[in-house]
Amino acid sequence: MIRERAYPVEPWHVRETRLDMDVLAQSESVFALSNGHVGLRGNLDEGEPHGLPGTYLNSFYELRPLPYAEAGFGFPESGQTIVNVTNGKLIRLLVDDEPLDVRYGDVIAHERVLDLRAGTLHRSLHWRSPAGREVRMNSTRLVSFRQRSVAAIQYEVEVADGKPLRLIIQSELVANETLPPQSRDPRVAAVLESPLQAEEELTTDNGGLLIHRTKVSGLRVAAAMEHEVESAARTSIESEGYEDWVRTTVGCVLEPGQKLRVVKYLTYGWSSRRSLPALRDQVGAALAAARLDGWDGLVREQREYLDEFWDAADVEVDGDPEVQQAVRFGLFHVLQAGARAERRPISAKGLTGPGYDGHAFWDTEMFVLPVLTYTHPAAVRDALYWRFSTLDQAQERARTLNLAGAAFPWRTIEGPESSGYWPAGTAAFHVAAGIADALRRYVLVSGDRQLEQEIGLPLLVETARLWRSLGHHDRNGQFHIDGVTGPDEYTAVKNDNVYTNLMAQRNLLAGADVVNRYRNEAFHLGVTDEEAAAWRDAALAMHLPYDEEIDVHQQVEGFTRLQEWDFAHTPQDKYPLLLHYPYFDLYRKQVVKQADLVLAMHWRGDAFTPEEKLRNFLYYERRTVRDSSLSACTQAVLAAEVGYHELAHSYLREAALMDLHDLNENTRDGVHMASLAGAWIALVAGFGGLRDHDGVPSFAPRLASRIGRLAFSIQWCGMRLRVDVRPHETTYGLHHAAPDASMEVRHFGEPVRVTPAEPVRVPNPPMPEGLPPPEQAPGRAPLLRLPEHLP
Helix, strand or coil, X not given: CCCXXXXXXXXXXXXXXXXXXXXXXXXXXXXXXXXXXXXXXXXXXXXXXXCCCCEEXXXXXXXXXXXXXXXXXXXXXXXXXXXXXXXXXXXXXXXXXXXXXXXXXXXEEEEEEEECCCCEEEEEEEEECCCCCEEEEEEEEEECCCCXXXXXXXXXXXXXXXXXXXXXXXXXXXXXXXXXXXXXXXXXXHHHCCCEEEEEEEEEXXXXXXXXXXXXXXXXXXXXEEEEEEECCCEEEEEEEECCEEEEEEEEEECCCCXXXXXXXXXXXXXXXXXXXXHHHHHHXXXXXXXXXXXXXXXXXXXXXHHHHHHHHCCEEECCHHHHHHHHHHHHHHHHXXXXXXXXXXXXXXXXXXXXXXXXXXXXXXXXXXXXXXXXXXXXXXXXXXXXXXXXXXXXXXXXXXXXXXXXXXXECCCCCCCCCCCCCCCCCHHHHHHHHHHHHHHHXXXXXXXXXXXXXXXXXXXXXXXXXXXXXXXXXXXXXCCECCCCCCCCCECCCHHHHHHHHHHHHHHHHHHHHCHHHHHHCCCCHHHHHHHHHXXXXXXXXXXXXXXXXXXXXXXXXXXXXXXXXCCHHHCCHHHCCCHXXXXXXXXXXXXXXXXXXXXCHHXXXXXXXXXXXXXXXXXXXXXXXXXXXXXXXXXXXXXXXXXXXXXXXXXXXXXXXXXXXXXXXXXXXHHHHHHHHHHHHHHCCCXXXXXXXXXXXXXXXXCCEEEEEEEECCEEEEEEECCCEEEEEEECCCCCCCEEEEECCEEEEECCXXXXXXXXXXXXXXXXXXXXXXXXXXXXXXXXXXX
C-alpha cells in the first residue's frame, strides 16, 4: 500500500499542514529530535492525544527475559529493551478552566515544521475551546547538538478573540508514563511496565528534578527542568513534586495584544556507576550551562552546528524535488542518531522510537557509518570505540561457541547478544566483517592512525581470528565458511555465503596488513607470523560458489538448484513473507528477503567483472522481494552501475521516501535509519559511482534521465572533494586544503589530479545500450516510481 504524501515538498523543511489523528504515531517518529544522546519523539506539547510517548537516552535499557519454547546451550538468556525515561516535553495549557486538547473544541489551524537547517521543531496552533474562547499557541523545540544533555522548548500563548483570558500553564516531568502494550509475553510486559523506581524528587520555585533507577539493569537516570517566564501581564509561578512527577505551574490573565512566553530548559543524565549526588550535580550543571546561553544562544549554536554539517554533507539533486527533500531529511536523522552518541551505539531506529527494542545491528556499520565517514567522521570514531568497548563480551561469546577471536552480537544495546532466534542472530557472523570494513574505511578516509593502532589492531586481529576458526580448508585447499547466515534472512544457516566470504576475505587481509604495520603491538596480542600468514592463506583460498551452467554466482552453495518460490500464486497481501509463511518453507526456496549477493557486488565490487555483475543482478532481481527496508538502496546502487538508471531512480525513491511515505507501515515505531542513510548511498554510490576498493576514491557517475544534476561532497584526509555531475560531464573541485595540496581520484578508472586552484571537468562516457530488460518477481517492482508531472 502506498500512502498519499503527507508532507508538502520543500527543500529544507518537513511541514505538516493539518493534524491527522490516523497517522499521529508516524508523525511523532518523523518529527523526533535527537542528538545521539537524548531523543524526544515528536509528541504534542500537551501530551495527549498521542500515538506513542517517547523520551530516550542512548543505551539506557532494562533487562528482560528471552522466551524459548526449547532452550539450547549458548542461547542468550536475557535481552535488553530501551526504556522510555522521564518525559520533560509536557506543557499543558488551560484556557479559563478548559484543558487545551485538540480532540475537543475546534482546531482552526495547526501546523508543525521540522527545520532541517535550524534543527528545530516548530508548532503553531489556533484553537477554540468548547466554551468559545480562542488562543494562538506557538512552540519551538530543540535538542542541542552543542550541549549533549540539554533540550529546550519555547512556548508562547496569546489571546485570539479580543477579550481578557485567564491562562494556566502546567509544565511537567513525568516518569513511568502509561504506554501501549510492547510485548505479548507477560514476563516481558511485567518488566517493562513502570520500569523506573523513584530515588529522589526535588522542587524549586521554577523547576524541579527527578532521579530514578531501573529495577533489573540498575541504571540510574536524572531529569531536571527550569523555566524562564516573560509577560507584560502579572504572573504567578510555583512548583510541586511527587516521586514520579514534578509540576511547575504558571498562571496569568492576558489582555488582548499581550503574550505569555515560557522557556523550558531540560537536562538529562544517566549512569550505571555514578552516585545519586553526582548525577544530581551533573544535570544541575547542565541546566546552569543552558541558562548561561539562554534560548537565543541555544538556537544560534544549533544553527551554527548545522551550517557546518550541511556545508560538508549536503547533496543537491535537480529534477526530483521529493528526493531532494528526502535525502536531506535522511541526512538530518542520521546526524541526529550519531552526532553525540559518544562511544555508545547508533541503533536501527536512532532515538526516534522503540522499534527493535532500541537495538543496534550490522546496519550501523554497513549503511550508517559509510555515510558518516564521508560527511561527519567524528561520529564514526565514537561508534568504533563503542564496538571496541564490547570486545571482551564478543570474545566471551566466541568462546561459548567454541570459536577463537570475537563473535560480535547480531543485535544489542550494551554488548551481549540479545537475539532469541539463533539462525538469524548467532549465525549471522558477517557483522564482524562489517565492523572491520567500517574501521578500514574510517582509517582510509580520515588518516586516523592513532585509532588504528589503539583499537583497530585488536579489532582486526580478533575478527580475523574468528574467521580463521569459523572456516576450514577442504582437501583441495579451498577455504569454506559453513553454517552461516548472510544478509538475506530467508536463506539461513548455509555454506559459503558469497557476501560473508568476500567480506571475511577483506577482513583477513586487513588483519594481516595491520599486524605487519604494528608488529610490536601485535606481538603483545599473541599474534605470530605463522598466524598472520594463515589469515592470508585463508583469504586467498576463499571459495566463492559459482554456477557454471547458468553463469551466475550462487548466493550460497547450492542456491541456484533450490526450488523456485511460487511468486505467481503469492498474493500481495502475503508480503512480507515472514509474517505469512514458515521459515522452513522460506529457507529451502529461491526467494531473497533483501539484497545479499547484490550487496556483495557493491561493497566488494572489486571481486566481480562487469559482465558477472550484470548477470548476477538480473538473476537476483527476479528473486528479491524487498521484505526489508535495507534492500532498495543497494539495488539502486547496482542498477545504476550495470546500466539500469531508471530502475535505480525508482529504487532510490523507495529508500529515500520510506518514512515520509510510511511505505512499510511501521514508521510509528521509529524511522528506518539504514534506509535514510541509503538515500545518500543510492545517490552518491549509485549515480555518483563512489567506490574506495583500492584506497583511492573512484567515481563512475551517470544520471537517470529525470535527474539533471547531482552534486555532493566527501571528506578525504582532512580535505573536501566536491563532485558536480551533469549528464555529459563531471566537475571535481578540492576545498579546505592547503594551496599546494592535491588529490588523486579516478573517473571511470582513469586517474584525475585535483588541486584547490581550479576545478577539473571531465566527460562522462556514453550510457550502455542494448541491455536486456530487468524483471522483478510479480508484484515486487519498486514501490515509488517518478511521478509523471515532475520535470
